[in-house]
Amino acid sequence: MQARDIAVQVPTVALGDSIAHAIQVMALGRLPGLIVIDGEQRPRTVLPGTQVLRLAVPPAYQDDPALTRAVDEAHADVFWHELRDRTVGDCLGAHPPRPTVxxxxxTLLELATLMARQRSPLVAVVDDTGLLAGAITLDRLLSALALARPDEG
Incomplete structure (x- = not known):
């Protein structure tokens, strides 16, 4: 079985999209992460969900966790709205991580090895020209592995 056999289409985000939009895409799509594409539909980076969350948490709270205890509950639930003007590209910086592609x-073994090595629950699948052809989530890979049977004979 090959990546093309289990790849699915997933919503993506672009560098110019807002962080709020990226969070909504991931949440509404029930995705374990996000694929960030460029204007030519090539994967720029693949962000596991924890890294998307990191983009959403304002740097002041990440730098000083004690500050989080000073925020009342009503504001703590909507903290990520503070970043409404920031884009995915703004938060990735000049050197985003290489995409998990x-x-x-x-093969399934190549996929499993890459996901394990990169600690990414999402992999972008590209065609021969490097354009995004689909994605594979950890769940899809594990399901394919669980259903795979050794050749008999």
């Missing part, structure tokens, strides 16, 4: 012909 495989070619459509990659």
């Amino acid at each position: 495989v070619k459509a012909s990659a």
Whole structure:
């Protein structure tokens, strides 16, 4: 079985999209992360959900966790709205992580190895030209592995 056999279309975000939009795409799509694409539909980076969350938490709270205890509950529930004007690109910085990408012909073993090594529950699948062809979530990979049977004979 190859990556193309289990890849699915997932919503993506662009560098110019707001952090709020990125969170909504991930939440509404029930995705374990996000694929960030450029204007040509090439994956720029793949962010596990925890990294998307990191983009959403204002830097002041990350730098000083004690500050989080000073925020009342009503404001603590909507903290990420403080970043409404910031884009995914703004938060990634000048050197975003390399995308977790495989070619459509990659095997399940190659996928599993990449996901494990990169600690990413989401992999972008690209065609021979490098354009996004789909994505594979950890759940889809594990399901494919669980259903795979060794050849008999």
